[in-house]
Amino acid sequence: MQVNKSLLASSTTMLVLKLLEKEDMYGYQMIEVLAKRSDNTFSLKAGTLYPILHGLEKQGMLSSYEGTTDSARVRKYYNLTSKGRRLLHEKQAEWNAYSDAVNKVLKRGGAGYAFS
């Protein structure tokens, strides 16, 4: 299922932070994992991802280091800082409150009424 783009953009930062919650990743890996975990709903473009990553790094939400994997290539890994972890929790709480509210309206009002 494809999702409206503006809805995706507002939640991308949260998804990026969430991806890094358990392990450090590099950019390409994040796009792959995100697509896999969302059954290809989120096909994040590199053009969207890197500005977000660099912005979050600049704000101190992420830190980066260059590391090698099994292949010889050196990659730039991102790591979630404690500040980033706090931001993730805030964003998640915000998201839950928002989606709960939307669900309540949808259930009570009927779809046609809500979006007329």
Added chain:
Amino acid sequence: MPSHESISAYINEVCNQVRWKRVRPVIAREIENHIDDQIQSYISSGMEPDEATEKALLQMGDPLEIGSALDRTHRPKPEWSMLILIAAALLIGLAIRMFVSPVNEFGQPLLPSSLLAVAIGVVCMTAVYFFDFSLIGKYPKLTQALIIFSALVTFVLSPRVKGAPLYLYYVVLLLPIAYAAFIYIQRKKGYWGIALSLIAAFVLSGIAFVGSLWSEALLVFLSCLIMLNIAIAKEWFCSKSALGLILTNLSALAGVLAVILTHIEYITRWFGSIGGYYLPNLVKALLRSSKLFGQGDPTLYNVLPFSYDERYLLAYLTHRFGWIAFFVIVTVLTAFIVRGFYLAFKKASILGLFISTAVLLTFTFQTIAYIICNLGFPILFAGTLPFITYGKTATVVNMALIGLMLSVFRTGALRFDNPYDSANSLSKKSHPLN
């Protein structure tokens, strides 16, 4: 178009949107890796290389869009908080020259030369601020050689006061920078690198020591030792941190004790020469009669014209205007130091961390030595209270050093340490940048 050409054309287009040139190699490298990964993935799913490249570039998105988004993210940002604190300290210094101690003991006005020093200082600070500090990482040996050479030249040529070269004090303030460059090239050298760094700490502080600047020698040594501890804790030498830290500090302690024991005669003589207990006792008397606000007992000034003695300016100000003056000055300088260390650890690359701690430690130790002395404990020599006391060369050198530190903070958290040199990156297992 052959595939590698279309890839570099894409990367160039992205990078051309980013106005800050120093960040371009970092971005180029990351995007190139990303495109490579994408192409490999398409090829392994059965695509032809040319088709895979084309599809991978399409998947990346519009190069102009990604380039301008990255340009918005990467704008060099001055650290206003630090600049405001420096400006506050400089203004306090100038206000003192203007209203409190406008002349020296020979009746010459101090304000014009203070203003000139601040003006030269601002020019130096700005010049160094726009200097690319990563050049120190690129030419670490040249940096060390230049600083040590200027120390030796000063040692030989400087006029002497009581046998000590007068201007060596200012060059000594630069020694921790040489040390930052030294430990930077000891990366991954294990315990051997740690041992060499410890020897370098003794050698550098030895320069101040042979110039009869005992307390400066101690301060340089402590600065170097702290930087070495940080480097070990960050696994810069790729050795076990705990063992490295214990061995380093034990050997440092042993070394210092050895120096003290072999020079015990000089050191006791030096302690005697700071003015015995006459001045410290007078300082204590001044402070005891100081109020929180306003002037303390004015008869004490008859004993010694403290207003002329820059070494005890802080004690004098405390007595003349109350402890509030002491707290204001100490708060401004402490805020500067604390904020500086915070930024160094939060926002700097590893080279940036070494350089900014070198500057901050120099600044911190000057401040601590001065304050302790002005509280009536002449353990260390009170050289200058940065920006507050009168000192033309000291002001210029301190401001240039701070310009260097601000140039580190200006670049933010991104790593600029030779992004194309893979040997310079840290392995995934030990990522000491966090």
